Amino acid sequence: MISSLITWSLKNRYIVLAMAGALLIWGFINVQKNPIDAIPDLSENQVIVFTEWMGRSPQIIEDQVTYPLVSNLQGIPNVKNVRATSMFGMSFVYVIFEDNTDIYWARTRVLERLNYAQRLLPEGITPTLGPDGTGVGHVFWYTLDAKQMDLGEQRALQDWYIKLALQTVPGVAEVSSFGGFEKQYQLVLDPVKLQFYNVSLMDVMNKVKAANNDVGGRKFEMSDMAYIIRGLGYIKSKEDLESTAVGNYNGIPVRVKDIGTVQMGGDLRLGIFDENGQGEVVGGIVVMRYGENADKVITAIKAKMKEVEKGLPNGVTFKTGYDRSELIEAAISNVKNKLIEEMAVVAVIVIIFLFHWRSALSIIIQIPITIAVSFILLNAIDLSSNIMSLTGIALAIGVIVDNGIIMSENAYRHLAEYQQQQSEKS
Structure with a gap:
């Protein structure tokens, strides 16, 4: 089989060269398409479900949010494991899928199941999916x-x-943003004034929330003209918030500034x-x-x-x-430098010891073709290249060169012996 293949290749050299050129071009295209990263992605195939319910203790979060979500997400197809953690005001559920599962199919199935689980959660609590990124x-x-x-x-x-x-x-x-202060309006209420005006904290919260809103009206026609009536209520300054009415005392509106003060501040921070x-x-x-x-x-x-x-x-x-592109470019530069170094060393060694430039050329051609074929295979099995794979390719260049040198030297020796035998016969 091998001898027949070698014989056919020798008789059809131009076809072999054309195939090698096609492989080189195809491999170059695959090099451009292959995703490249600095480190291999060994993270699990997971979908993260995040739920926020501020002000609640971890035990309440666990009982009323995390447990209902985990119990309903376990029946999704191709799920390998479901993990969860509850903390102050937040719940995280990690749905781990099988490695061969498409991540966007998995996210769709999780979202479908969340629509069903929504009715089991407290009113106003909506779970959301985390970003479609890896670890x-x-x-x-x-x-x-x-x-x-x-x-x-x-x-x-x-x-x-x-x-x-x-x-x-x-x-x-x-x-994802980090650092600094997230601006917010802060209401500092006086409990004595709340008691005097008979206004509760829930009344203040509901009235302020309702006041910060635009409302729609109807179309009003007058003198062949149509006017759209709407109420503009979005808060634009502290003064607007201070003037918001939150109650009634003997027919007189009780405003926010009557029961406390309004200030601009930053949201609670857990670190810097x-x-x-x-x-x-x-x-x-x-x-x-x-x-x-x-x-x-x-x-x-x-x-x-x-x-x-x-x-x-x-x-x-x-x-x-x-x-991370600095690491990626360094890895690519390392492979390029190794290619140039190996080609130069092979050419010098073969020319010095064999005095035959065609042998050196045949070995040099093997290096880029072999690397090009390796990227074709990487794309075929849907694998990205990274520092580990590029380092392996750089190390494999030495094996390719050694094999080429040995085969060329062996062929050169057999040809020399054959020519010597022919000269002795003549």
Whole structure:
């Protein structure tokens, strides 16, 4: 079989060269398509369900939120395990699927089951799905360099401008904000005044919530003109909130400023984000989707950040905290350098010892073709390349070269012996 294949190849050299060229081109195309990352993704195939019910203890969260969700999510097809954790005001449920399950099919089935489980939860509580990213999906971190802005203004800029723009980049599952203060209106109520005006805390909460809203009316026609009537009630300043009526005392409206004060402040924080011991900063974490090319996603993120930077206030710039593309480019550069080094060493050794440039050329051609075929196989079995696989390819180059040198030297020796025998006969 092997001898027949060798004989056929020798008789059809141009066909073999054409096939080698086609493999090289096909492999080059697959190199461009193959997703590349710095580290292999060994995380489980999971869907995260997050539920928030602020102010409740972990035991209440466990009994009224986590347990109903876990008991209903266990019957989904291809589920390997369901894990959950309850903490103050929050519940996390991790649905682990079989490795061969499509992640977006899994997310759809979990969402269908959540629609059924919704009726078992307390009123007003809605579970949500986590981002469609893996445990190693944090590919890029950035911070804001804005010395002239306070942390609250930086966080508002991050949440309402930068984050929304970066989430439009293809391959990005989520941009998570961190650091700073989330601005909020804070009502500081006087319990003595609440008792005097006979107003409860629930009355204040419901009235303030109802007042912060626009209401629709009807169309009013007058003098061949139609007017749309609506009530504008969204709060735009502290004064609007202070003027909100929350009760009635002897026919006189009781406003928020009559029972307390309103101030601008930050939401409760459980930690801070410090950069190199130089103070607090505000920034974001870019999470990549399943199966995306990390290098292309990071390149697109950097291009988008240049566009976003044009709309930032004067003196505000981006600072990179973590960039995985540096590791990816280093791994690619290592493989390229090894290719060049191996080709140069092979050419020098074969030419010095065999004095035959065609033998050196045949060995050099084997290296890129073999690597190209390896990427064809990676795409065929739906595997991404990373530092581990690229390092393996770099190490395998030596085996390819050794095999080529041995075969060329062996063929060269047999040809020399054959020519010597023919000369002796003549």
